[in-house]
Amino acid sequence: MMPSLYSAATGMEAQQFKLDIISNNLANVDTNGYKRVRAEFNDLIYQYLKSAGIPVAQSSLYPTGLYYGLGVRKSATSRIFTLGNLIETGNALDLAIGGDGFFQIQLQDGSIAYTRDGAFKIDSSGQIVTSNGNILVPNIVIPSNAVSINVSQDGIVSAELPDGTIQNLGNITLVKFVNPAGLKSIGNNLFLATAASGDPIEGTPNQDGFGPIHQGYLEKSNVDVVKEMVNMITAQRAYEFNARAIQTADDMLRTVAGLRR
């Protein structure tokens, strides 16, 4: 009936979507290695009325410049891979990447996923695993009699044995992607490679653009609560403004209906 009804509705839908994204960011404010998501929007196509049916008294400079827009659409949700704050935990198997890179994790079905959450544990057979029990790749086994575990900035894992000898256990490697924003998030802080992200490029921590590994630290989420709250307020107001536009269109239609009594 009136295009403004529909374009305002797209505006409400967009703001609702933005609020969903903000809620998820805020819910994950304390999730280790969580990367916040940003909703992006752009305008829909335009309907050009040309000159058909519209009387033009004088020749205009903009012969086809009569149009109206059809509203807004979601154009992308992009994950922002800025570094979260590093928090000291003192736990030997809490590892944080102080720059680019992902840990490689083997899922139950044998496929490889990627994570920045470095809160690792040791399972019953001494393997380094994530909180969900998925094994770190390359597989590293900690001897049961190890007194302490040391992880160097370039990923070398070693254990001190009761007799004072140092045993080298292997190297943790990292991967990076041409386009990390193209990774698919599967929950539990894990990402999968996609056609958009490109193939993983493996490397040694603290070299070739990879970040160093900091033992005893965890990377917190990069969600900025203040920014998210401000975004939430603007989203809510924008939602209300669009609702007002619908109400106004409705008022106009009611007024039209009142023409003939």
Place this chain on the structure above:
Amino acid sequence: MVRGIYTAAMGMLIDQEKLNSISNNLANVESVGYKKDVPVFKTYLMKGVYAMNKKGMAHPLWKVGKLEHAIIVDRVYFSMKQGDMVETDEKFDFAIDGEGFFTVMGKDGEILYTRAGNFKLDNDGYLRTNEGLKVLDDEGNPILWREDYTVDEEGWVHDGEGKRIFRFGIVGFDDPKGLEKVGYSLFRETERSGKPEKISKGRMKILRGYLESSNVQVFKEMISMINALRHFEISQRVIVTEDQLLDRAVNSVGGMRG
């Protein structure tokens, strides 16, 4: 007498047009690089009104004033006023502070222009818009990004050793308001806009890690919306009143009773 009904009705149509633009602007309050629509109106069929001479004819020299029969939408243009520059810290967010547009390659090879610099890398390392369109350098080649690249304020891209590799394809137009809005934050060149030209030094700055937000000002839109609605209601009252007058004319004055 009937003329008033038409004039008021055309006024109501105008208010609907206004609301269409306002709704689209409000819907795009969060769209990166969006330029707000502004409808422009003009009077239609303006007539001189002249006093009558003794013979009952309009005398060409005795002008009383003018009468405007109606108002119509002349055109809709968009305001090129710059939106706020918002810091995002994202590596592939770019904003143009000043004049100009980024050039991108449309789906069928057509060159399109945009102010929305929220670009992404694809798996081959090409810089693309959210719609998957490749971003072009100043020679019309797609931009292939390497990790060590940096961008200076003039849009030059340098490699790790500081050597100039290429420049972002940023162009300006004689009359940017003459561009045609395609949607999806894209603009198309028209006869009115003129040909794309390189922008002279100092008239724009490229900001990396920033985005240009929509230039819609919600308060202005809300005020225009209230104005449009009230005017719409008043015009409706005018029509109803004219209708009542006609009713009197037909049924009371023209009646054969008494």
